[in-house]
Amino acid sequence: MADVSLQGVAKSFGATEILRDINLAVKDGEFVVFVGPSGCGKSTLLRIIAGLENVSGGEIRIGDKRVNELPPADRKIAMVFQSYALYPHMNVYKNMAFGLKFAKTNKAEVDRRVRQAAEILKLTPLLDRKPRELSGGQRQRVAIGRAIVRNPSVFLFDEPLSNLDAALRVNTRLEIAKLHRDLGATMIYVTHDQVEAMTLASKIVVMNHGRIEQVGAPLELYRHPRNLFVAGFIGSPRMNFIKGQVLRVEGNIATIGFAGTEAPLAVRPASLKPGDAVTVGIRPEHMEEGGDDAASLRGTIDAVEQLGESSYVYMRLASGDDVIVRAPGETDAAPGGSYTAHVPRKALHVFDAEGVSVLAERG
Amino acid sequence: MTDLTATSVQRADAVPVRARFPVHIAVFLAPALAIYTLFSIYPLIDTIRLSLYAGDETGARSFVGFQNFQTLLGDPNWSGHFWNALRNNLIFFAIHMVVQNGIGLGLAMLLSLPRLAGGSVYRTLIFLPTMLSVVIIGFIWQLILNPLWGIAPSLLKAVGLGSLFGPWLGQESTALLTVSLISVWQFVGIPMMLIYAALLNIPDDLLDAATVDGAGPFSVFWFVRLPLILPTLGVVSILTFVANFNAFDLIYAIKGALAGPNFSTDILGTFFYRTFFGFQLQVGSPTMGAAVATAMLIIILIGVLIYLFGVQRRLQRHTF
Numbered sequence: 262m263a264d265v266s267l268q269g270v271a272k273s274f275g276a277t278e279i280l281r282d283i284n285l286a287v288k289d290g291e292f293v294v295f296v297g298p299s300g301c302g303k304s305t306l307l308r309i310i311a312g313l314e315n316v317s318g319g320e321i322r323i324g325d326k327r328v329n330e331l332p333p334a335d336r337k338i339a340m341v342f343q344s345y346a347l348y349p350h351m352n353v354y355k356n357m358a359f360g361l362k363f364a365k366t367n368k369a370e371v372d373r374r375v376r377q378a379a380e381i382l383k384l385t386p387l388l389d390r391k392p393r394e395l396s397g398g399q400r401q402r403v404a405i406g407r408a409i410v411r412n413p414s415v416f417l418f419d420e421p422l423s424n425l426d427a428a429l430r431v432n433t434r435l436e437i438a439k440l441h442r443d444l445g446a447t448m449i450y451v452t453h454d455q456v457e458a459m460t461l462a463s464k465i466v467v468m469n470h471g472r473i474e475q476v477g478a479p480l481e482l483y484r485h486p487r488n489l490f491v492a493g494f495i496g497s498p499r500m501n502f503i504k505g506q507v508l509r510v511e512g513n514i515a516t517i518g519f520a521g522t523e524a525p526l527a528v529r530p531a532s533l534k535p536g537d538a539v540t541v542g543i544r545p546e547h548m549e550e551g552g553d554d555a556a557s558l559r560g561t562i563d564a565v566e567q568l569g570e571s572s573y574v575y576m577r578l579a580s581g582d583d584v585i586v587r588a589p590g591e592t593d594a595a596p597g598g599s600y601t602a603h604v605p606r607k608a609l610h611v612f613d614a615e616g617v618s619v620l621a622e623r624g
Numbered sequence: 625m626t627d628l629t630a631t632s633v634q635r636a637d638a639v640p641v642r643a644r645f646p647v648h649i650a651v652f653l654a655p656a657l658a659i660y661t662l663f664s665i666y667p668l669i670d671t672i673r674l675s676l677y678a679g680d681e682t683g684a685r686s687f688v689g690f691q692n693f694q695t696l697l698g699d700p701n702w703s704g705h706f707w708n709a710l711r712n713n714l715i716f717f718a719i720h721m722v723v724q725n726g727i728g729l730g731l732a733m734l735l736s737l738p739r740l741a742g743g744s745v746y747r748t749l750i751f752l753p754t755m756l757s758v759v760i761i762g763f764i765w766q767l768i769l770n771p772l773w774g775i776a777p778s779l780l781k782a783v784g785l786g787s788l789f790g791p792w793l794g795q796e797s798t799a800l801l802t803v804s805l806i807s808v809w810q811f812v813g814i815p816m817m818l819i820y821a822a823l824l825n826i827p828d829d830l831l832d833a834a835t836v837d838g839a840g841p842f843s844v845f846w847f848v849r850l851p852l853i854l855p856t857l858g859v860v861s862i863l864t865f866v867a868n869f870n871a872f873d874l875i876y877a878i879k880g881a882l883a884g885p886n887f888s889t890d891i892l893g894t895f896f897y898r899t900f901f902g903f904q905l906q907v908g909s910p911t912m913g914a915a916v917a918t919a920m921l922i923i924i925l926i927g928v929l930i931y932l933f934g935v936q937r938r939l940q941r942h943t944f
Contacts, residue, residue, distance in 0.1 A: 313832050334838030346833035349942035350851040359847070363838030393943065411837070 263324035263337065263414035263447060264289050265310060270319035272305055272471075279305050280471045283319065287449065287464070292441050295451045296458040297468035297494070303451045304419055306468070310449060311340050311417050323415060334363065336415075339408035343420040345400045347392040347407075353379075354388040357407045364411070371410075378409040381443075398429045405440070418450040422457060434460060455495055459483070467491050489616035492542050498573060500542045500610070503582045507537040513621060517541060517611060520558055520580045524606050532619040539619070542610035545573065545585040550592060552603025558584060562600050565592070576600045668921070674914035685911065692915035706916070708887055709895035710923070712800055716891055717868040719804040720811075725860055727808070728815030733845070735816070736823040747820070751813035758810070762877030765806045769793050793878065796888040803889050807874050811867075815860045822856035823849060855939045862931045869924050872897060892920050 265287040272280040280302045287293045295303040308314040310321060312333035321328050328336045339360075347356050354375055361371045379385045382402040392400055401421060408416055418437070422430045438461055441448050452458055458465050459479045467474045467482065467490070474494075475487045486492035486500075493499045505519030515533045516525045519541045533539065548558070560576035563583070567590065574586045574594045586602045594600055613619050678688040696702050731750060735743050753761060769776050771791040780789045792802040826849060834844045872893025875883050881903040883890035898906055900913025 308832075311832075311836060313835065333836045338836070340833070340836045342829045342833055344827060344829045346827065346829035348830065348834075348848060350940065359834070359839075360837030363840075363843065407833075407837070 264322070265415055265447060265449065266322045267306075267310075268320045268322075270306070270309060270321060271317045272302070272309060272314065273317050278471055280309075283473060285466060285473065285476065287447060289447055290445050292438075292448045292450065292461055292463045293466060294458040294462035294464070295449065295466045295468055296453065296455060297474075299453055301468045302471040303453075303466075303468045307340075307417050307419055307449060307451045310336075310415070311338055312336050313340075334360075337413050338415045338417055339411045339413035340417040340419065341401075341404045341408050341421045343423055345392075345404040345424070347400055347403055349392050352389050352391055353384060353395070353403050353406075356392070356403055357410050360407065360411045374410045374412070375406075378406040381409065381440075382406045397425050398433060401425060401433055402436075405437070409440075409444070414447060416444075416446055416448040418448065420452055421450075422452070423454070430457075437461065455497065459495070465495075467494055469494075485618070485620075485622075486542075486610065487618050489540060489542070489612045492610055492612070492618070496544055496546075498545050498585050498587075500544050501582075501584045503541045503543070503578070503580070503584065505539045505541040505611075507533045507535050507539060510535055515611075515619075517609075520578045520582055522555060522558065522604070524556060524604075524609060526606070526609060526611055527621040528611065528619045529621050532613065538614050540612040540616070542612065543584075543604055543608055545587040547608035548584075548586045548602040548604055550574075550586065550588040550594075550600075550602060553601055554603070556604050556606060558602050558604055560584065560600055562594050562596050562598050564596055565594050567592075574600055574602075576602075671914045671917050672921075674911055675918040677911050677914075679909065679911050692912055693919070695912070696915055696919065702912075705887065705890065705895055706919070709890045709892045712889065713869055713871075713891040715800060716804050716807075716871065717865060719801065720808060720864050720868055721861065723805065724808040724812050725815045725857070725864060728812050728860070729819050729857075731812070731816045732819035732823055733849075735820050747817075750816060753810045754813040756810070758873040759877045761806065761810050762874055765809075766793065766878055769802070794885060796885050799879070799885060799888045803875060803878060806878070807871070810874075814863070818856055818860055819853060822853040826852050852942055855936075855941050858931070858935055858939050861935075862928060865927050865931070866924055869920060869927070892916070892923070896920065 265285075267283050267285045270280060270283040271278070283306060295306060297303050305314060309316055310323075312328065312331060316329065323336055323338065333340075348359060351359065357375045357378060358371050361374065366374075375388075376385070379388055382405060384399070384402055384406055387395060387399060387403075392403065395403065401424075404421070421437070422433055425433060434457060437448075437450075441461075450457075450461060462479055464476060465479055465482055466476050469490050475482060475491045477485075479495075482491060482495045486495060489502070493502070503519045505517045507515050508518045508523060509516045510533060513527050513530055514525050515528045516523055517539060519539075558576075558578055560578040562574055562576050564575040566573040566575075570590050572588045572590055572592045572594065574588045574592065576584050576586065578584060584602070586600070588594060588602075611619050675692055676687060676689060677685040678692065679685045696706055731746075734740065735747055737743075740746075766774075768774050769792055771777060771789070771794075777786065777789045780786050790798065792798045830848060830852075831844055834848045839847060869892060871891060875889050875891060875894050876897065879889050879894075881894055881897050881901075883894040896913060896916045897903070899916050900908055900910060902908025
């Protein structure tokens, strides 16, 4: 069990900067998910923690020890790879016992640990099988078993679910969550899937272009995205962004005009002045069908996707902005028609020209 | 329901009609079959047939059964040369297996290092001799190793090892080894390329996983990479075996058909050449030559069969 801390970690391949100035503290027992679009450096960061990549600068600490110079095996970590990376020529038992061979564990102890892990993961009947005789989900469990037997302080997962089909993914997700509860170990998990991030994480790290955009609990990121990137990345379908302008500022209240309507909002002091261009964000699920007041958006419907329990209405506003609204499942909206959606004021997000949220902290 | 039943009955009927002779398969196979038959299968069978005959001075041939083989293995004039050639050939093969394939494996490992700069240049350079004519290789090495005006003695002298030099190609004790090493030098690119391709095929994740598991570079090689390239090593071995037991050209280019000194570099190929075509005082005998060729065929066949049934069945190809 151990904390993980990264201080000023940077990585570049030649002239290409992959990561710059990453500072992050992971507390003992936390489930931290790195999430971000592909190429954002999240996998590289995980490999740096694992010791599979060297850093160009900064310090990595696991527990109370600086591990920059330690080889992966001495960092008390275990890693689960996206491709599972099982040794194809060894059976399940040997796959799981492989790491212990180098840790000079005695035979009886190896056997005990492998069988215990197999028991936890329901792999006992499969111990003699070769990886190619296993299904994708079983291979995944062997990969996790290989990590468990090493009894690591920190588990590292590199997109472990992306090779599984949808149903299995949900199942395995739950199993990993349960594993985290049972083992209580620190886990660091990389994914590009925000559903995995939201459901598994006790703390999400949103990354983009080699930088950390925001760190926080899943709901905190959902409710208070610090900038446009996080706002757009967390939530599905993504948050609607509408161009707007600051009309008036009175104390901490700025009145924002957008898409033919206006809304007074509490913002951080001195963050905006009249005439500033801003981006207004509103999540599809926070808009309500109907309503015909000053705080409504009107437009023509481009498309309607019916999912049963809800419908997504794609509409184009008179201002030219495209907006998605989550409407009830039995909506009458049809392509070509006109549509009105009510925008609750307290669900609005406002970002300044640099894309940084200017909303005052909400209670 | 009735419709369904009707269809299935029709299908069942249709099967025997469709199972007529597959003309298209025969058409596609015909060109290859014709060429192989003409240039490979027919000569092979005719060679075996010829090995059962003996010719007299007039050129008339008569069927003698296995007498040629009895001569080959029993007559001291023949058997000494035959066993000598076979023994030399086995040594030739052993040197290739150990040195050529060992170095090929090592080079492939070096080439697959992720941080290696100029890997493709080395790859090309090491593979280059393979594409040269054996005659040229033999000629060049004869020049290099020539004790009178070759560059090997002066090169060795330049680094202070002049005393180690000997007329390696001319001594009975070293000629076979020297010729083998020249062949190794020429063909080391082939195992290197095959093994290199197999190594590239191993996903990086697997090596990373082993590293995280605590395996050092040597353990990663021994426990992960080597087992995964075993099938390729098997193929390399059998290719080496077949090529070595069919070898002839390099020895002929360097030492001539007499494979001197005193037959110390004589292998089955050169032995066959002298037997079949004759050389200097020896009169060529097509029928004895055919017997030697058949013996070579049998030896190679035994080797390949041992490989196919003894080794390859145990090797598993791994998909990643």
